[in-house]
Amino acid sequence: MNEVVVLTPERILEVTEDVLRRYGLAKATVVDVARALDVSHGSVYRHFPSKASLREAVAKRWLDRASAPLLEIAEATGPAPERLERWLRTMFAIKHKRLGDDPEMFATYLTLAREACKVVKGHKDCLVDQIAQMLSDGVKQGVFEVADPKVSARAIFDATSRFHHPAHADEWNDPDTQARIDALLTLLLRGLEAPCKG
Amino acid sequence: MNEVVVLTPERILEVTEDVLRRYGLAKATVVDVARALDVSHGSVYRHFPSKASLREAVAKRWLDRASAPLLEIAEATGPAPERLERWLRTMFAIKHKRLGDDPEMFATYLTLAREACKVVKGHKDCLVDQIAQMLSDGVKQGVFEVADPKVSARAIFDATSRFHHPAHADEWNDPDTQARIDALLTLLLRGLEAPCKG
Structure with a gap:
């Protein structure tokens, strides 16, 4: 039965x-x-009225699965700098793990995502929005000085491309990746800091 | 004759x-x-004892031509923040112009460069050294606070990948590229600033 x-x-x-x-x-x-x-x-x-719409939905599901745990961090409470740092490290870890666990499926999903420009754009915009939210929180907390959270969020997203953009996937296994992430995050967090606290 | x-x-x-x-x-x-x-x-x-060595030399020449005008800026005198900003903007402009002027030759050189890993590594190391020099100058001038210029230079280089790494070449013509470069450079320069001047 x-x-x-x-x-x-x-x-x-x-x-x-x-x-x-x-x-x-x-x-x-x-x-x-x-x-x-x-x-x-x-x-x-x-x-799914066409093969293309099915493929697009698969790409969207793959991307959504990556951003779900990030949303939790973005929407949590607590000091914004720690959250932003954790959010970025988690994003890198998710992407690097996906590649490391199953390079073949990574390539497959990537091809599907590349076909689905709008889906990828939506995904990126959603991630940038999450960063912007943490920046706004940081401004309210008096720890960040940011003129336009959306613009700075995009800058953070761009600045970290090397560690999350799939075009750099072949560089993620470089032995010095962690040290380079540390140096980059230090620089970025300092760039957001409200000057001369206290 | x-x-x-x-x-x-x-x-x-x-x-x-x-x-x-x-x-x-x-x-x-x-x-x-x-x-x-x-x-x-x-x-x-x-x-050139082999076709490979000739191809490698062509790649090196192409890369050297890009770094020559940058070296001038790195070795100039004057305030380090202005020089660093000019250096980065010039690097982006050189790469974007090469792509815009002759996409076909850009692809050709890129293929040659990819074959010549050591040459590319040497090129990147040389650019990072130039950034490190400006960071050291800035520390001496009291305008930058940087623990290890080499490490921060690498972070700056990584942070700007989206605007100089050829893997992103298809994004360089995005209409908001200049605004995004502006936002990124503002953030990075603030991250280097010596805190609480005066």
Whole structure:
């Protein structure tokens, strides 16, 4: 007897990821996904009207999974400088771990993300917003001096590209990466500090 | 009557660049270079014992041409913060101009540089040394507070990757690039400032 599983978009995306892992990006088809779900491909198309929209949704899910733990840090209470530093280190760690754990799937997701410009832009904007929120908190706490949190947040995001932008993935395993992250974060946090406290 | 031109490594490299421009990287051969110079290919090999060493030398020349005007700024006198800012803006401008002026040759040189890891490493180390020199000057002038100029120089270099690392070349034409450079440099210069002057 078959267990009845309701076909949700979430379930389709889960199975699509399995299928991508098994067949690879070049070979995986919507029919493979439908077969793995034991449904007709029409049922898949009801949720994702095209292969492109399915691929885009997979990319979005992958990116959302990276930003969820970051949102927690951004929305926590506590001193903004510590939170910002933890947020940045967590972001680097998530990205580096993804690459280290499964370089092949990293490449697959990356290709999907590159096809989905708007999804990536949304992801980046969301991360920059999270940084901006911590900067605003820091200004309220009197520890940061920032004229425009959104502009400075973008600058922080840009300044850390080497450690989170996938174009630099082949450099993340350099033996001095941690030391370089430390030096960069020290510099950036000093650049945000409200001058002459007390 | 043929003009007699002494066959120097410099002359060979110049002509090799022309040949690369004309035939493209995939098709250009050492024989093409020799023919363009009106010499035997043995004469070319006397200066560059292999095709690889010739390609490496072309990459090095390309990179050296980018760092020469920067060295002038690094070694000038005057307030270190202004010099550092000018140095960084000049570095970005040189790289962006190269891409804008001739995207095809940019791609060619980039491929050559990627083959020549040691040459690229030497180029980066040289740029970081130039930054470190300006940081040391700033410390002497009492305007920067930097524990280890070499470490902070590397941090500055990393922090600006998005605007000089060729992996980001496709982002350099974003309409907000200049505003983002401004925001980043403001942040970095503040991070270097000696606290509580006067």
